[in-house]
Amino acid sequence: MSNTVPRPGAAIIAVSQSLDAAGLVPNKSGNVSCRSAGGFLITPAGVPYRDLVPGDLVELPVTGKPAASGPRPSSEWRMHAAIYARRPDAAAIVHTHSPRATALACAGRGIPPFHYMIALAGGDIRCMPYATFGTAELAATAVRGLEGRRATLLGNHGVIAIGGSLEDAHAVAVEVENLAGEYLAMLSAGLEPQLLDDDELARVIDKFSDYGRLKR
Numbered sequence: 001m002s003n004t005v006p007r008p009g010a011a012i013i014a015v016s017q018s019l020d021a022a023g024l025v026p027n028k029s030g031n032v033s034c035r036s037a038g039g040f041l042i043t044p045a046g047v048p049y050r051d052l053v054p055g056d057l058v059e060l061p062v063t064g065k066p067a068a069s070g071p072r073p074s075s076e077w078r079m080h081a082a083i084y085a086r087r088p089d090a091a092a093i094v095h096t097h098s099p100r101a102t103a104l105a106c107a108g109r110g111i112p113p114f115h116y117m118i119a120l121a122g123g124d125i126r127c128m129p130y131a132t133f134g135t136a137e138l139a140a141t142a143v144r145g146l147e148g149r150r151a152t153l154l155g156n157h158g159v160i161a162i163g164g165s166l167e168d169a170h171a172v173a174v175e176v177e178n179l180a181g182e183y184l185a186m187l188s189a190g191l192e193p194q195l196l197d198d199d200e201l202a203r204v205i206d207k208f209s210d211y212g213r214l215k216r
């Protein structure tokens, strides 16, 4: 398995290291995966992103458990498996603990549609209730938070973003952090965001259709 990792491995490593360099996955947090011939390929547990090589990545079936031996997948493999099982439109998944979005997640605060770029996420970004990391409960919570969306905040935890490609999932995760920073800036200035209405949001979502059709 690990010695026949297909080409997406290099792309997963590039995205992981870019997230790390941008400070979006502090202290080895987060994980990245994409679909592969045998299911999906995911970053391993406990390996610093800068040291990752394709052989460290772990391939898992969408329905099933990791092998008893060999490299250990990220502790959040259940969350990735559950999303791939339920979302045919997800070709890749990026999970971060990006600081500003995580700050909102720790306040139980989702992100309202105050900027048109939120259309990348498919609309307002929900904040889901807390569930313990690595559990089936968190996996189910993430799937619910992503209903009709490409991103959700995981309460007291972080962000999960999906896309029709690894690049798209990466772009969504980065944009969630941008939006969180803008929202926090408004909140700390005591400003009330003026929200885009549903019609305008639908128009922008349509203009972003090259990000792949969202499963609703």
Ligand SMILES: [Zn+2]
Binding pocket: 029, 030, 076, 095, 096, 097, 133, 157, 158
């Ligand atoms: Zn996490």
